[in-house]
Amino acid sequence: MMTKFLSRNRHAVQRLGFVAITLMAIVTVLPIVGTILFIIYKGGSAISWEFLSGFPHDGMRAGGIFPAIVGTLYLTLGTAVFSVPLGIAAAIYLAEYAKDNQWTRLIRLAIINLAGIPSVVYGLFGLGLFVLFLKFGTSILAASLTLSIMTLPVIISASEEALRTVPQAFRTVSISLGATRWQTIRKIILKEALPGILTGVILGLERAAGETAPILFTGAAFFLPRLPNSPFDATMALPYHLFVISTQVPEMPIQIQYGTALVLLAFVLTMNVIATVIRSRARARRQW
Amino acid sequence: MVDKILIENLSLQYSDGAESLRNVSMGIRENAVTVLFGPAGGGKSTLLRCLNRLNDLTDIKTSSGQILIDGENILDPKTDVIALRRKVGMVFARPVPLPMSIRENVVYGLELAGETRGSKLNEAVERSLKLAAIWDEVKDRLDEPAVALSGGQQQRVCLARVLALQPEIILLDEPTSGLDPISTGKVEDALLELKKEFTIILVPHSIQQAARTADYAAFFLTGELVEYGEGKSLFTIPKQKKTEDYIMGRFG
Numbered sequence: 001m002m003t004k005f006l007s008r009n010r011h012a013v014q015r016l017g018f019v020a021i022t023l024m025a026i027v028t029v030l031p032i033v034g035t036i037l038f039i040i041y042k043g044g045s046a047i048s049w050e051f052l053s054g055f056p057h058d059g060m061r062a063g064g065i066f067p068a069i070v071g072t073l074y075l076t077l078g079t080a081v082f083s084v085p086l087g088i089a090a091a092i093y094l095a096e097y098a099k100d101n102q103w104t105r106l107i108r109l110a111i112i113n114l115a116g117i118p119s120v121v122y123g124l125f126g127l128g129l130f131v132l133f134l135k136f137g138t139s140i141l142a143a144s145l146t147l148s149i150m151t152l153p154v155i156i157s158a159s160e161e162a163l164r165t166v167p168q169a170f171r172t173v174s175i176s177l178g179a180t181r182w183q184t185i186r187k188i189i190l191k192e193a194l195p196g197i198l199t200g201v202i203l204g205l206e207r208a209a210g211e212t213a214p215i216l217f218t219g220a221a222f223f224l225p226r227l228p229n230s231p232f233d234a235t236m237a238l239p240y241h242l243f244v245i246s247t248q249v250p251e252m253p254i255q256i257q258y259g260t261a262l263v264l265l266a267f268v269l270t271m272n273v274i275a276t277v278i279r280s281r282a283r284a285r286r287q288w
Numbered sequence: 289m290v291d292k293i294l295i296e297n298l299s300l301q302y303s304d305g306a307e308s309l310r311n312v313s314m315g316i317r318e319n320a321v322t323v324l325f326g327p328a329g330g331g332k333s334t335l336l337r338c339l340n341r342l343n344d345l346t347d348i349k350t351s352s353g354q355i356l357i358d359g360e361n362i363l364d365p366k367t368d369v370i371a372l373r374r375k376v377g378m379v380f381a382r383p384v385p386l387p388m389s390i391r392e393n394v395v396y397g398l399e400l401a402g403e404t405r406g407s408k409l410n411e412a413v414e415r416s417l418k419l420a421a422i423w424d425e426v427k428d429r430l431d432e433p434a435v436a437l438s439g440g441q442q443q444r445v446c447l448a449r450v451l452a453l454q455p456e457i458i459l460l461d462e463p464t465s466g467l468d469p470i471s472t473g474k475v476e477d478a479l480l481e482l483k484k485e486f487t488i489i490l491v492p493h494s495i496q497q498a499a500r501t502a503d504y505a506a507f508f509l510t511g512e513l514v515e516y517g518e519g520k521s522l523f524t525i526p527k528q529k530k531t532e533d534y535i536m537g538r539f540g
Contacts, residue, residue, distance in 0.1 A: 169384040176342055177397035177449065178374040187400075192387055287387040287435040 158200020440471025
């Protein structure tokens with residue numbers, strides 16, 4: 001009976017299926033769009049020149065978030081300085097030089113596991129190693145290094161993947177024309193893999209920019225009356241500032257909280273958009 | 289005529305147990321087309337890749353014997369493989385234009401060799417593209433991506449890229465396997481011109497091509513050199529039963 005019904009109404013069944021799938025797609029997108037719209041709605045009114053360029057005052061219940069914005073920029077740049085060269089170098093080693101053996105399998109396993117560690121654990125590790133043992137103190141340096149370790153697996157995996165996507169034939173041909181391995185990597189492979197690598201780098205840094213736990217013990221300050229002026233200073237940062245004003249300060253005006261969230265979100269989404277643009281442009285230009 | 293290359297008791301086995309060579313010995317003449325033919329897996333490509341040490345990139349279980357080019361054993365670990373690969377150029381089965389312009393493709397090897405003078409590079413571009421019989425088709429679009437060309441044109445640019453290094457020996461591994469008959473004809477015509485200056489070793493993509501182009505022909509079967517001689521006589525009156533069976537199409 002049922003099969004007879006289904007076979008006679010194949011088109012209806014197909015349409016029903018499409019509707020169900022479309023609905024599910026909408027359901028997955030809704031929370032994201034909803035969150036963004038909600039934060040814009042609640043925090044949009046707080047955004048002003050004074051908010052973006054001023055220091056907080058009145059126990060942070062008024063004024064701006066300028067030092068937190070600058071701090072997040074410093075931390076993101078600091079993270080990039082350490083994690084980008086190291087991450088790309090590691091990816092080149094894994095994709096281009098390393099043989100498939102126990103040793104490299106161990107490295108890969110370590111990278112995968114590194115990506116799964118909760119961010120607060122990185123924070124504690126950074127406190128132990130950089131702040132206390134290496135005596136960097138709670139500082140931009142210690143926080144950047146901690147964020148770098150957290151970001152490395154993302155950058156390594158994405159870069160290795162990007163390098164592996166470059167056709168093997170380019171390597172063979174280049175070597176057959178008298179190139180060394182390193183010349184081949186420098187002149188062809190890196191150039192072709194660069195968009196993929198950049199995407200990975202930006203996604204990794206974007207995660208670093210939005211994290212609170214790793215900087216909590218290593219470099220974030222509750223409040224600073226001035227901007228940091230050396231890597232050994234602590235700094236305010238957007239995610240930690242958001243945590244502070246949402247939980248630690250009584251009678252906090254709600255639009256400042258949402259305004260801060262909006263700025264952080266805009267920061268991260270902008271990086272995301274840049275990554276997407278790089279990727280789609282490169283895909284259009286690709287010659288293979 | 290002298291032997292440019294002398295292969296002595298060459299044996300090789302890959303780590304994955306694939307295609308190998310068994311005690312191959314042969315001399316290869318200068319300024320002639322030597323064709324290596326036979327069914328797939330016979331060791332032809334392996335032999336080609338030994339001649340420019342491209343096999344260094346592959347996992348090899350065991351290898352023995354020697355290859356003398358101009359009297360020097362190139363399998364010696366002390367060989368300068370970069371210099372060797374500039375002297376022994378290779379064209380692959382599928383055209384692989386590097387992701388850059390036609391001009392950049394042609395000068396790629398030269399620039400790596402340290403040539404920076406623009407006049408020299410331009411000269412090399414024109415000379416090698418002419419030798420590869422593609423100059424007239426691309427001279428007005430040298431700065432366009434090489435990948436925009438047709439397959440046959442790409443393959444001749446790849447040939448020009450090898451010629452730009454002024455090699456002495458050119459290895460071609462089924463260079464026309466992906467090409468239409470007209471493009472194939474052009475590549476074969478270019479080879480006939482080139483053998484006046486170079487030593488050419490060709491793995492053909494068909495027996496017909498082997499018969500058309502071979503000054504000398506070597507028949508390989510499961511890693512062994514079965515028969516080797518002048519092309520004319522080998523394709524008309526083969527001495528070995530196996531060679532005859534293969535040429536007559538009794539197995540493949």
